[in-house]
Amino acid sequence: MAGYAKGAARREEILRVALEVFTGGGYHGSSTREIATRVGLSEAGLFHHFGSKQQLLAAVLEARDARDALDADDPVAGLVALVRRNAGAPELVRLFAVTSAEATAPDHAAHDGFAARYARLCALLAAALGDPAHARLVVAAVDGLQVQWLYDPSIDMAADLELLLESLA
Amino acid sequence: MAGYAKGAARREEILRVALEVFTGGGYHGSSTREIATRVGLSEAGLFHHFGSKQQLLAAVLEARDARDALDADDPVAGLVALVRRNAGAPELVRLFAVTSAEATAPDHAAHDGFAARYARLCALLAAALGDPAHARLVVAAVDGLQVQWLYDPSIDMAADLELLLESLA
DNA sequence: GTCTATACCAAGATAGAC
DNA sequence: GTCTATCTTGGTATAGAC
Numbered sequence: 001m002a003g004y005a006k007g008a009a010r011r012e013e014i015l016r017v018a019l020e021v022f023t024g025g026g027y028h029g030s031s032t033r034e035i036a037t038r039v040g041l042s043e044a045g046l047f048h049h050f051g052s053k054q055q056l057l058a059a060v061l062e063a064r065d066a067r068d069a070l071d072a073d074d075p076v077a078g079l080v081a082l083v084r085r086n087a088g089a090p091e092l093v094r095l096f097a098v099t100s101a102e103a104t105a106p107d108h109a110a111h112d113g114f115a116a117r118y119a120r121l122c123a124l125l126a127a128a129l130g131d132p133a134h135a136r137l138v139v140a141a142v143d144g145l146q147v148q149w150l151y152d153p154s155i156d157m158a159a160d161l162e163l164l165l166e167s168l169a
Numbered sequence: 170m171a172g173y174a175k176g177a178a179r180r181e182e183i184l185r186v187a188l189e190v191f192t193g194g195g196y197h198g199s200s201t202r203e204i205a206t207r208v209g210l211s212e213a214g215l216f217h218h219f220g221s222k223q224q225l226l227a228a229v230l231e232a233r234d235a236r237d238a239l240d241a242d243d244p245v246a247g248l249v250a251l252v253r254r255n256a257g258a259p260e261l262v263r264l265f266a267v268t269s270a271e272a273t274a275p276d277h278a279a280h281d282g283f284a285a286r287y288a289r290l291c292a293l294l295a296a297a298l299g300d301p302a303h304a305r306l307v308v309a310a311v312d313g314l315q316v317q318w319l320y321d322p323s324i325d326m327a328a329d330l331e332l333l334l335e336s337l338a
Numbered sequence: 339g340t341c342t343a344t345a346c347c348a349a350g351a352t353a354g355a356c
Numbered sequence: 357g358t359c360t361a362t363c364t365t366g367g368t369a370t371a372g373a374c
Contacts, residue, residue, distance in 0.1 A: 004344060004371055026274060028197060031361065045346045047363065094273050101266035104319035105195060115320045122317075133329050136317060137310055140329075144309025148291075150273035151284045160302050160309075167336045200354060216356060345370070354361080 011049050014039050018060050023091035027057055027098060058110035061099055064092070065117060075124045076138075076165065083142055084158045093146050100143065134168045180218050183208050187229045192260035196226055196267060227279035230268055233261070234286060244293045245307075245334065252311055253327045262315050269312065303337045 017038050021030045032053050036046040050056035070078040086093050103110040118139065125135035141164050145157040186207050190199045201222050205215040219225035239247040255262050272279040287308065294304035310333050314326040 042347050048345065097270035098267065101270050101316055104263050104316060118317055118320055133332050136329055137333050140310045140313025140317060141306055143316060144312035145305065147270055147273060147312060148287055148305060148309060151287055155305065160305055163302050164306050
């Protein structure tokens with residue numbers, strides 16, 4: 001038994017609140033104390049469910065990423081739609097951008113998850129586009145455009161991505 | 170003005186040591202205490218020259234970026250060469266990737282510097298490529314490919330970038 | 339009802355920015 | 357030195373299997 005029903009429900013609630021707090025103040029600007037308080041737990045209680053702040057972050061992003069999974073039938077269209085949706089959630093985009101960069105460090109709690117996510121994404125797109133290098137470029141463009149868009153929200157990320165897709169076709 | 174010259178030399182030394190420390194342990198994994206000690210200063214002395222850890226980071230990256238400035242005559246070739254050079258300095262690439270993402274927060278000390286850097290880079294490449302959207306895509310690809318390469322060093326970033334440049338031509 | 343794994347808390351150790 | 361942050365230690369309470 002991995003846990004009791006009460007624990008599972010609590011973990012769901014923690015993930016929900018932690019996403020709110022992390023997007024609100026950024027990962028490093030947020031405290032585990034605030035998350036614990038808002039969930040109605042002590043910090044020790046929080047760490048019982050997620051062993052460290054970094055592991056909590058990894059779990060939060062993995063849960064969110066699962067919600068945004070691309071349809072294998074048409075991942076390209078799904079990606080464009082996702083980018084368009086992301087234009088409504090700059091704080092979430094920033095949290096992903098920061099963490100995907102920080103988790104390149106091999107000892108980061110989210111390292112393996114992000115490495116697997118990139119491999120999965122690229123494989124899916126390589127199958128759809130017929131070229132692994134094209135897949136890498138599309139994924140890179142999405143990541144890079146999102147950062148540029150955070151600096152300059154007048155950029156139309158989805159339009160730029162579609163231009164790339166046409167150029168690669 | 171001997172006092173001023175001494176301060177300038179000290180600041181140079183701080184920037185040199187801080188770059189080493191930040192690339193070694195990552196920004197958040199490094200302490201201002203270690204930087205101060207290695208320079209032979211108290212922490213208060215360090216903060217006299219650079220008001221905060223974040224401002225020191227901003228200064229470190231700005232100095233490094235100035236060293237890698239692209240030649241206006243052929244920025245595209247310069248960018249490819251830079252990407253190729255970066256493949257020898259993963260920790261520096263990570264520091265830039267993390268900071269460019271974190272500095273999207275408007276209150277980050279490096280925000281204005283990075284925003285200006287992206288605007289400058291894109292303008293330079295737009296002039297060379299004849300299309301602002303192409304410039305944004307090339308810059309995005311460089312940023313995104315570097316992150317993917319940190320997860321999987323078998324990726325040939327420069328080759329992928331050249332493929333993009335051909336596709337956009 | 340007993341027993342074990344899980345849920346949770348109080349207090350404190352350690353460390354970093356400034 | 358001050359303040360704040362993460363995480364540990366050592367413990368109690370409870371959920372749920374048998």
